[in-house]
Amino acid sequence: MTLLEVRDLHLHYKAGDRVVHAVDGVSFSIEERGEAVGIVGESGSGKTSMANAMMRLLPKNVARFDGSIQLNGRELTTLGNDEFRREIRWRRIAMVFQGAMNVLNPVLRIGMQVTEPLVAAGEMSKSEANKRADYLLERVGLPKEIGSRYAHELSGGQKQRVVIATALVMNPDLLILDEPTSALDVSVQAQIMNLLKDLKEDPGISMIFITHDIGLASDICDRLAVAYAGQHAELGSAERVLLEPHHPYTKLLLRSLPRLHDSEPPQSMPGQPPDLTSPPPGCRFHPRCPYVFERCLTEVPPEYAMPDGGHARCFLNDPKASGDLFEMHLKPQLAGRHG
């Protein structure tokens, strides 16, 4: 069953007399019970804006917000703010914000912080809340005693576990994680990723995993969306996107990463990501694309469907084009860089 279905989502901001096209026609879905979808992109690709739209945490300068977001078939965009807050936010969809571990309340004991929303909503007595806090802390791999400590007594990894416990307090079906390990050392990052894998399996929380690091995304995500300039350049199974990318941006991004056990040096990608107040006409990647041809300059590529249920926004995948452009340009060389 589909848990979340997003269709043609747009989120634009006013910035002076200009408009930032942060999310510009994004569609994807997430299955129930433990599917993880990664949204991978560089800064300014619109990935965090997309997450904020899911949580309806929108700033005042929104110029355009439309499209459809359905949770178990229920349209969320038409819900009133009160209804959304009462029934959806934290209860069905929870989020771990980037850098949240650094904004834990310094004067509130950890146990209180974890269950604060429940007590505030008047849903639990203090003793019930304490029990719930103990349970959640244990669930994220922390000893119970942590509940009576303060944030400054915790290490970075412990704080991030607390933030995850806080997001789980209402038993959400969907957890959005925005760069959940970016402030952590790599050995601690691996511990947190193992915890997220546990939660994905049991109780089977579905996840949107937002990161700039496609390697990290592959550590947990079943499907990957590659975000570029407010759109998803490519979406598909982790296998297909990583091993047989159908968008030149994905291909170049993968080639630009230094690999541990590979003697082939990383290749640089030309150019810069575009300014989202004036994205390029035609394909948004065309100024940087080594395979660019005339059509890309003026015509916006549609989302060409892929057999894995995903898509690629690139004319090289046009089935009506003459010759197999994908074969010519994008198909991975034998024994590519994988494995």
Add this chain to the structure above:
Amino acid sequence: MAEEVIADPAGVNQQDDQTAPLVEVRDGEVVFQTRKGIFRSGAVHALNGVDLKIHRGETVALVGESGSGKTTLGRLTLRLVKPTAGSVWYDGRDISELPESELREFRQHAQIVFQDPFSSLNPYMTVGELIEEPLIIDGIKDSTGRRKRVDETLEAVDLIPADRFASKYPGQMSGGQRQRVGIARALVRNPDYIVTDEPVSMIDASSRIEVLNLLDTLQRQRRMAFLFITHDIATARYFADRIAVMYAGFIVEEGIAGRIIDNPLHPYTQALIAAIPEPDPRNRLKRRAVVPGEPGDTAKALVGCPFFSRCPMRTPGLCDVDRPRLIAREPGHFVACHLYDTGSPVPASPLADRDSQSRLLL
């Protein structure tokens, strides 16, 4: 708190040097005094008896997690901090105790590129002014000559056409371009030695390789000595000749870059490499082998191995009482670990084998 200085007997840590190193740290120790309140004070042992050599035309990467001492060691080689014990040498001269007045001359030859190109450049100065500033500080009076060097340096860092970039402000440039300005500021003095501290960690993935390739080209063309400080060991493989892995203020392993990554000997290096997720759809089907705990607490002066409390291969009674020395295990490959004391076969580490790095869930 007892302060301990571990001596590394002469010769133990020596490589087969054909030439004298340009930069050398001998048994370098740095202790920072901290205040933990009004009456209590503490000490952070940021560096503990570290030896490091960098030759002309060589790039050495210092790899480690936060608090490992890599930035302190980099700053020590530039004499931005003073050694608490041990000594720092540059071009055959002991600079450990040089007064500021004499350091000024040294610093024309030794430069640093900072991590953050967004905060390390004055937003009210043009790119041209930013790059010219070091020359003015050096007392070069000829303004036409200064401008010429600014233009040449802009071209060297691929900010072309130079005159167009010289009149821009940092705010009008991308992260990658700003970092080129940071590099140009270091380069304009024609240094022989550059420390780059996480030079690309604030830059978008797609621009990183360009900046690293630029540094690599400049280093080769000018035969500079480079110290490349990074938390990213995969990047170090491509942009360094040698890698020194640091943990809690110690160098725990050092050697030729490819060897360190393909055949890591120290359990910490093995853990560091095993923890890195490379793009691979099979990753999600397994748990990653991890070491428990978090990087070492440098507030304590350690007796034994700094990695003891997290190490899956430790021998209690040995590793927690006797600090292992950095010794050569094979030519050009040094490790500080008791597993390699005797030369007898080393038991397989749960972290070392690439294929069994993770427990399959299927």
